[in-house]
Amino acid sequence: MVSNSAKEVFIQGVTRDGKTFRPSDWADRLCGVMSQFRPGGPQPGSHLTYSPWCVPTVINGVKCVVVNSELREAEPMAWDFAINFAKDNDLQVAEACLLPDPPKP
Structure with missing residues (x-):
């Protein structure tokens, strides 16, 4: 479903x-x-912010979660949980790279 070379899903x-x-x-x-x-693992208060490896966003009006491949390397079971969530709920998955917004003039 997801290639091993994907940087972000x-x-x-x-x-x-x-x-x-x-x-x-x-x-x-x-x-x-x-x-x-x-x-660096969980820190006091880290439950109050999203992990940089799993971030919610909206792309073209569609709610998405961007899962970074660093999660797969650091916590394989957490990676599997996120990917299996998509699979179990029949959600569309795309391999890509999130680019920062261009600077405003």
Whole structure:
């Protein structure tokens, strides 16, 4: 489903048959569960912020979760959890690289 060379995986809030995935806060929930998995391990208060390895975002009006491949190397079971979440819920997954927004003039 996901190649080993992917730097980032985008789990999209759209099922393979094109339906919007519910509940509407699914991305925040998934990233909340994954918040403890971060560089250096969990720290006091780290449950209050998202992990840099698993971040919710909106792309072209579609809620997504961007999962960084560093998670796979540091915490393989957490990586499997995120990828299997997408698979179990029949969500569309894309391999890509999130680019920063261009600077504003």
